[in-house]
Amino acid sequence: MSLVTLLPFIVLIGAMFLMTRSAKKKQQAAVQMRNDMQPGTGVRTIGGMYATVKEVHDDTVLLEVAPGVHAVYAKNAIGAVLDDDEYNRIVHGDDALAADGTVVPDDASSLIDADATAATDDAKIDLVKETGTDAEDVKDAKNAKSEDASDKSGDKADGEGGAK
Template identity: 30%
Template sequence: MPTTEFISIGEIIAMAPPSGQPGEGGLMSFLPMILIFVAFYFLLIAPQRKKQKKHEKMIQSLEKGAKIKTVGGMFGTITGVKDDCFVIRIAENVKVEISKEAISAKID
């Protein structure tokens, strides 16, 4: 008998459960997938959401005079607040506008 990588229709029918016996329940076959999703939620999604909310709260609390660190690694002091960005001083006579999303941390 030659070996092939394809399964014939007869082999597929032979693998099916007998018609008199019911197969596994529909819900029981999805139970492992549901458990994996729940584990992902509690191990990955929930902590990330908590971290994101904490970061948003920190951004909203920033005001003029606060020392910050950007995601690019620059340190500066906020000299002005606009709708969607901050004006920060990174050196003497050097001011830049930076997006609020680009702030990574407040330096105490």
């Protein structure tokens, strides 16, 4: 076999190797993150719930999901271990500080023009169903199709009966 014939197979095998290697690295990083959890750390579960780690065991983690409410989760259910600042910003609504010391809101509400939204909120929306020639045309077209279908089925029945 020539090298030109084997080249696509070599490229395919190389691509598969690179993809599995990057997936293994991501998986190892996730396992390392879960093993580095300490009590008091804020986490996000794979279901999107934010909680504080109370105890870490071999395969499970005791999370405080609300003050005084504890739940046991599998370590695999932890999606991310969060920094204290990020956890407080998300859970408690604490605003983050920008590099220049100004408060950065956690949503884009400060970017929306209040006068523009008030004007669009006051606009009336017409929810009345339109009737008229367009609706009647559609209805007539459906009736015509159903009549054609019934005519064709009648012709088949007549043709089959006469063939005997």
